[in-house]
Amino acid sequence: MEKIALLTDSACDIDDETIKKYSIEILPFRIIYKDREYIDKVEITPKEVYDSMKYEIPKSSLPSIDDMESVFDRLERENYTHVVAVTISSGLSGTYNALKMVSKKHNKLSSYVYDSKSTSLGEGIVLKECGRxxxxxxxxxxxxxxxxxxxxxxxxxxVFGTLEYARKGGRIGRLSGTIGEILDIKPIVYFDDDQGICFTRHKVRGRKRSLSKMIDIGNDFLAKCPCDVYVVHGNAREEAENIYNRISGLPNVENIYMIGQISPIVGVYSGPGTVGVCYVERNGENQVY
Structure with missing residues (x-):
């Protein structure tokens, strides 16, 4: 009989209830400051990371090989037979390749490691659906x-609160980020399915217009079929709640979830003020993909 474990990294954003319900294993990144280091989501909270960014922008490192080995060893001891792992985009981190390497050393487990080509909700929702x-x-x-x-x-x-952190982290071109700040351009950003890196979907001038544009984009999906909707933010709760309330009243919204703070490892590059929305097409409770 199969005993299947679900595994991810701490860049994944999903509600605690889902993590507990499906016993999702989480491999932590490290958040690194000049004089100290923290285990992501264990020793430091998202809010603490965002609040400290005005003084120092930390660096990050992927989950250690030892941590990966330890999880696989424990799953073997607990008589799991299979592992489904969903990782942060290989375009952003070496986690996917490292986990693939470790999984191949554990022949007692049949493992599938999936490169989400995304992060945050892009990982979390895949895990939640696998749990269902x-x-x-x-x-x-x-x-x-x-x-x-x-x-x-x-x-x-x-939408980023500012392009400063993405520019400093090398996630967008230095020139485009600088020009964007001068002109108050707030791009609507998405992850490309092939490369797993950020691209601009729309360029919008002004914060309020950019947040409203994410709702307009969602209307295109809601017009086709019912959707579940997920909202995340980086120290931008008031704006995220406003988006949540506005989307809640739209036709064809089947369920809507406020996930809360974007993980610190993602926040290092997205920065405070980021708000994200994910629309998930639904075709009934027992839909088959």
Whole structure:
């Protein structure tokens, strides 16, 4: 009989209830300051990271090989037979390649490591849907075969509070970031499915207009079918709640979730003020992707 574990890294954003319900294993990144280091989401909170960024922008490092080995060893001891792992985009981190390497050393476990080509909700929602499939009694191979369809059903967009942190972290071109700040351009950003890096979907002048544009984009998906909607933010709760309330009243919103703070590891590059929205197409409670 199959015993399937779900595994991810701390760049993943999803609610604590989902993590507990499906016993999702989380490999932590490290948040590194000049004179100290923290385990992401364990020794430091997202709010603490965002609040300290006015004084120092920390660096980050991927989960250690020792941590990965330790999790796989424990899963073997607990008689798991299969692992479904969803990682931060390989375009942003070496986590995917490292986890692939470690998984191959553990022959007692049949493992599938999926490069989300995204981060934050882009990882979390895939894990949540895999958990739902587990609850339905789906096999390892069935879950793996469904993941591309899950990914295709998701549409994740976000707006930075400022382009400063993405520019400093090398996530956008220095010139485009500088010009964007001068002109008050607030791009609507998404992750490319091929490269797993950020691209601009729309360029909008002004903060309020950019946040409203994310709702307008969602209307295109809601016009086609019912959607679940997820909202995250980086120290921008008031604006995120406003987006949440505005979307809640739209037709075809099946469920809406306020996930809360974007993980610190993502926040290092996105910065405070970031707001993200993900629309997930739904076709019934037991939909098959």
């Amino acid at each position: 499939l587990l609850d339905q009694g789906r096999s390892f191979s069935e879950i793996v075969n469904c993941i591309p369809g899950i990914k295709k059903s998701m549409h994740f967009f976000f």
